[in-house]
Amino acid sequence: MSVMPNSHEALIRNRDRLGGRVALLGVSAPALLAELPDGGMAMSEHAGQAAALATQEHWQSCFGYDDPGLIASAFDTVVVFLPKARSELDLRLSLARWLSAPGARVILVGEKKEGIAGAVKQLKAVAPGASKVDSARHCQVWEAANIEPLADFDLSSWQAWHSVSHAGCSIDVCGLPGIFSHGELDGGTALLLETLVTSPLKAEHILDFACGAGVIGAWYQAWQRAQGQSPSVVDGVDVQSQAVICARATYDRAGARGDIMASDGLENVDGLWSAIVTNPPFHSGVKTDTSMTENFLREVSRHLKSRGELRLVANSFLPYESVIKRFIGPVERLYEDRRFTVYRAIRR
Structure with missing residues (x-):
């Protein structure tokens, strides 16, 4: 109990x-x-x-x-x-x-x-x-x-819109009270977006885990279109009702493609993706709590195609590298500073 x-x-x-x-x-x-x-x-x-x-x-x-x-x-x-x-x-x-x-x-x-x-x-x-x-x-x-x-x-009267810009590409993002990083581009997400520019994903179908207001999926598709590329489909999943509502609104306004799903982790999610990206939460209330991400890493391999890529940004002090290596495969650090690290792992 x-x-x-x-x-x-x-x-x-x-x-x-x-x-x-x-x-x-x-x-x-x-x-x-x-x-x-x-x-x-x-x-x-x-x-x-x-x-x-x-x-x-x-x-x-x-x-x-x-x-x-x-x-x-x-x-x-x-x-x-x-x-x-x-x-x-x-x-x-x-x-x-x-x-x-x-x-x-x-x-x-x-x-x-x-x-x-x-x-x-x-x-x-x-x-x-x-x-x-x-x-x-x-x-x-x-x-x-x-x-x-x-x-x-x-x-809808509680929804607020703000602009997110990165690498010369802007989208409008929907927010509601209680949602993560409301009104701004989170520093970890910005670094993840930067690695999508410098090391684009080789994937037509992507999952954004803990998608929040849909920033990663909507921005990446807008950036791909700006490069003259055919945009990937980016599905999103989040545990919070406000995030699901906002992500759908963000996608609608940006003309982004992908299904936005509500789920606690990946337990109730069906599907296989060529790449999975995430800026996962690590707080439960005021405490640091990495259990949600560790559970996600245990589950993620059955949703990632063979040779598919996981790309994850996290605070540098969090001990994720060994867990990623254990459950996914070899790990590479695409970016690292005192605050954040962006990991890339290819499924064995």
């Missing part, structure tokens, strides 16, 4: 406040739902967590902010767990108000180290009468009674 976060345990202490039809936004552990047998709706923007939530009886699982199961004015109590990115809290609170029936209460739960103190200001901006009802498990629990519902929740 997965260990429950402190915020989930703090909510269980306050389960008597969960009256009527209940919605939970930002759930990460299915064990919480088992403790609340009356059921309701649980949303996660993480594909793996949403799939796990769907296994719990009496609970409807929703994936992300555009899930068709999210219904206006349908809930009497809406619990908002504090997201990692503070900018995402305003989005989550707006969704909570749209889901709220007249007279509903909104409960905000978060850990002190996650920044609950600052988050309370955002709650009070939409619910001035909100008050703290509990402190436990290094968390605070705040409640806003009779929240003012929102008549509309239009996710």
Whole structure:
């Protein structure tokens, strides 16, 4: 059984406040739902967590902010767990108000180290009468009674566009609150793009793992067109709902080709690619966590054609080279500095 976060345990202490039809936004552990047998709706923007939530009886699982199961004015109590990115809290609170029936209460739960103190200001901006009802498990629990519902929740109004330029080639990139590197070109991604210029991939069909907002695939195809080449098809996969939504929008605007898929790692992905590129995440909350990338490297060989190429950029302090060598094949460093290393490996 997965260990429950402190915020989930703090909510269980306050389960008597969960009256009527209940919605939970930002759930990460299915064990919480088992403790609340009356059921309701649980949303996660993480594909793996949403799939796990769907296994719990009496609970409807929703994936992300555009899930068709999210219904206006349908809930009497809406619990908002504090997201990692503070900018995402305003989005989550707006969704909570749209889901709220007249007279509903909104409960905000978060850990002190996650920044609950600052988050309370955002709650009070939409619910001035909100008050703290509990402190436990290094968390605070705040409640806003009779929240003012929102008549509309239009996710596209939260989208923001910015331009990414590299090697004389520009694309427009879609962003949403909570997405990685929102509004800028991440330094590691920029170096990966540079190696695509200096050492282009010999592949017509590519997979971008942990594709984020679709920068690599959309930019690479635009750069290939600018060189007079026929662009590769670049599929993308990401675990986060906002990333999938933004990558599809980025591809649409750039005229890029490729399927964008939601998956926790490669477990639910079928297909073989001639090349796989990635700038994988290595944080879980505030902690360094390389497990997702290590799992990816274990799985990747069955998705990479024989003699296919893996190209990966990572912070130079992360111990990936030996893992790549073990699971893929011989490793070459295409670029290296104090911050980042770009690895190339050819599948045995």
